Amino acid sequence: MSHSFGVAIESLVAILLMLTIGYCMLLNARLKRLKADEHSLKATIAELITATEIAERAIGGLKHAVRDVNENLGNQLTTAHQMSSQLKKQLQESDNVIRRLSKIAIAARPPEPEPEAATSRVSAAKAVAAAAQAFSERRRSDGLAA
Template sequence: MSHLLGVAIESLVAMLLILTIGYCMVLNSRLKRLKADEHSLKATIAELITATEIAERAIGGLKHTVRDVNEHLGSQLTSAERMSQQLKNQLAEGDNIFRRLSKIAVAARPATDAEPPPVASPPRVSSAKAVAAAAQAFSDRRRPGGLAA
């Protein structure tokens, strides 16, 4: 019986060894697939790094362009505001001169008793004043970042 028990134990060990060899073969095939996936993943990561570097350079170029445009537009808006203020001052001075000339013309007319004295009419807005008001409204729409609305 001891001989039979030894053969049974040896058979059990042989079966376990066969199972272990089978499991090692399965693990080996899985490791090969994992190695292949690792190579493809490395290639994908390299492409992603290249694309990221290209995108970073493009973003840097866009930031530089935006900064240049913003500075240029800001200086143009500042110049437009100065011009608008000059036009407003010149229009005010022109209206003042026009009122004085009107007063001089009215005073220089010969006075007749049949005509009633002229009634002062409300001042009319000249077309130049309307243009100046429109330019001022445009310059007032300047955004805090320096860009017009």
């Protein structure tokens, strides 16, 4: 019995060793896959770092372009505002000139002999003067002559 008991124990140990070897082989296969995934992950991380660096450079370039455009637009807005002010002054002066011209045209026309003739027929000079006066007094809401 002691001999068969020894064989049974050794058989049991041999079976356990075979199970351990099989499990070690399974673990080895899993570790190989894990190593392959690690290399793949390292490559992906390297690609992400490269893409991040490229994006940072692109963002820097965009910031520079925005700064240049902002300065250019600011200068153009300042120039446009000055030109608008200058045009407004010129329009005011032109209104003054038209008023003076209409006064001159009214003063230069010959006096009408009879009031009856004046009411029946308006002279050409009076029509021009009235049109000039109406033109100078018409204004849009932004101050420009209509």
